[in-house]
Amino acid sequence: MVKEISATETFSVRQPVLRAGKPIESCHFDGDQLDSTKHFGYFENGNLIGIASMFAIPNTAFDSANQFQLRGMAVLPNHQKKGIGEQLVAYAENDAKKRNADLIWFNAREIAVGFYQKLGYEIFGKPFEIADIGPHYIMFKRF
Template sequence: MIEIKLISPEDTYKIRRVILRKNIPLSEKSEGDFDKDTFHLGAFIEGELISVATLIKNESSFFEGSQYRLRGMATSENYQGKGLGKKLILKAEEILKERKVDVLWFNARIVALEFYKKLGYKIIGEEFDIQFIGTHYTMSKKFKNV
């Protein structure tokens, strides 16, 4: 059974490190992890944490209104493509709508673009490079709060 739950910042570190920081000399910790408006979601199978996502209240000049940024989206390798990431994003969207957030945005790796596009996210602007990780695109979705 898949369960989606709120988790602590520290709970996200292992999956972030293994999946998002493999051979990359950057910390698995993100600025904003402990901010009061931040929340972290985990997808569990049989009690084991498999997929993580972090939502941080963070504004970009690309957008207007109240904004959250998705960070640290990762699913353990053996479980990718089984619908866990999608469940996390849908839960995050539900919480953000309750909080009357207007826009969810993030910087997406090229390998994940299709995942986000399937969930209705759109690319904004040009591609750009993040050192050690590679090419990214900013993506976003506007909720119908305004």
């Protein structure tokens, strides 16, 4: 099941999956604590195993009026490829739609582009490098 969680709760998944080998401070994202930011967790037997966060941040590449940015999308390694990521994105999308989102965008790691394409997201522009992490693409979906 998916439910809303705090920014700090996401760290137990952010750290091993998205910031492996890096200090816990690297798990803080700018805007994590804003009222307009929401964090979601997927729980199995009471254990948090997947996370997604939605920030009310627009990208100037798009002209949509009410944009949201998906960030910190991660599922613990032993639980990947079982549909949990898909459920998390659907839940976060629905929540953003309730807040009148007309576009969701994010910086996708190259290895995750296929996952997002299955969920209806498109690549925008050329790949770019994020230091210490690797190649990324901007991806988006309009509503």
